[in-house]
Amino acid sequence: MPSTVDGVASIVVGAVVLGSAIGMLSTRNIVHAAFWMLASMLGTAGLYMMLAADFVALVQIMVYAGAVAVLLLFAVMLTLRRREDAVRSRDFSWQALVLAVLFGAAIFMGVRNAHLAPTIKTASLPGIAEFGSQLFSTWMLPFEVASLLLTVALVGAVWWSGGGKDR
């Protein structure tokens, strides 16, 4: 396998990801913003496909484009009383822009001066079967800890958001 990926496809999908992110930040309607974020996440799944990370792309679609988008839309639905509330005033902040630009410049200089490890050429890339067998051997312990973390977070989320008579 070559040590590069197709440039035209990468640039097109990358433009989708960045353009959707810009759309999310510039729209005034919070529901539209959620759908722009969904588009950005789906574009990211396409990038993972191009990077030969099939399993990560599937998880990205299921978790971000599925669960997180639905969760965000539910939160919007439960916290807006009227339809007009979804349209917000334009949030613009010079301080935030300056901080973000400064941080971007810091990243720029860091990446420019970074010495990356050499790119490796391989005969073939490992597939999803290899990924699965490594996940359940080398990465067994983090996998179990992750499932425990998800359980605790689920119970905690229900506890925080659920209302009983005693609270």
Place this chain on the structure above:
Amino acid sequence: MRVGVEFFIWLAAALFVLGLYGALSKRSAVMIFMSLELMANAININLVAMSRFLTPNLMTGQFFAVFMMVVAACEIGLGLALVLALYRQTNTIEVEFLDQLKG
């Protein structure tokens, strides 16, 4: 035309800066969480790209990206639960009104 690991690093950097701007400038708590997800996404792109180009046989970055997604899913679930709890107490999710701790 072919692109290498640098293209994805620059893409992730741009996405991260966009998310940072959103997280700092937005006034709705839900919009702040969306921006945080953008930033997490940028980091995942970096991890997967490095994994593809620098350690293609070990796939270390892919495993890190999957665990990162677990943590991000926990974060947004708990965060939105907090938003709902706050909404029930104060009837608003605008962060500028959440100043009860101000001296």
